[in-house]
Amino acid sequence: MLQLLFKFSNGVGIFIKDGNGGQGRYMNTSSDKLTFVVDRMLGRLAKWLRVAGFDALYDGKYKREDLIKISEQTGRIIITRDTWFESQGGREAVVLHDNYTIGQLKEFFRRHNIVPDPARFFTRCIVCNSELMIVSRDEVKDVVPSFVLSTQQGFSKCPSCSRIYWGGTHKEKMLETLKVIFP
Numbered sequence: 001m002l003q004l005l006f007k008f009s010n011g012v013g014i015f016i017k018d019g020n021g022g023q024g025r026y027m028n029t030s031s032d033k034l035t036f037v038v039d040r041m042l043g044r045l046a047k048w049l050r051v052a053g054f055d056a057l058y059d060g061k062y063k064r065e066d067l068i069k070i071s072e073q074t075g076r077i078i079i080t081r082d083t084w085f086e087s088q089g090g091r092e093a094v095v096l097h098d099n100y101t102i103g104q105l106k107e108f109f110r111r112h113n114i115v116p117d118p119a120r121f122f123t124r125c126i127v128c129n130s131e132l133m134i135v136s137r138d139e140v141k142d143v144v145p146s147f148v149l150s151t152q153q154g155f156s157k158c159p160s161c162s163r164i165y166w167g168g169t170h171k172e173k174m175l176e177t178l179k180v181i182f183p
């Protein structure tokens with residue numbers, strides 16, 4: 001069975017080892033470079049990975065062969081519920097077994113010892129996965145509601161889908177959830 005060991009305490013990277021006593025190998029040198037492709041059953045998980053700042057490609061149409069192709073072409077690690085991958089020694093996949101999103105996230109991060117960087121929380125578009133740009137209040141004054149403009153300080157914008165993000169209660173609730181996932 002495929003085993004993945006992540007060691008990020010010193011930015012060491014990711015160590016992938018097959019279950020057959022193989023030597024394993026390092027494939028990335030920093031958590032910044034860890035990228036994922038997420039299977040179609042794990043849309044909510046993909047959203048939370050993006051909230052936590054991880055590059056998580058997701059499409060509700062991905063089939064098993066799409067995941068494999070994308071992983072091979074881009075080096076993205078597959079995150080899946082498809083247990084078929086467990087019989088594919090050497091393939092770069094993490095198979096999750098928990099039925100619920102929070103449990104899946106805990107399973108993913110704790111089992112593989114990945115420590116997300118809080119500085120990267122809320123830096124990525126939840127909808128399309130692009131990295132957000134910090135924008136000034138002036139740049140968003142015509143597109144956000146006036147009560148938001150008068151109560152919020154920081155704004156960011158997705159360069160791909162043009163969504164504007166700001167703080168507020170939504171973000172606070174998400175932070176509470178992130179604290180549950182990464183206590």
Ligand SMILES: [Zn+2]
Binds near residue numbers: 128129130158159162
């Ligand atoms: Zn976007």
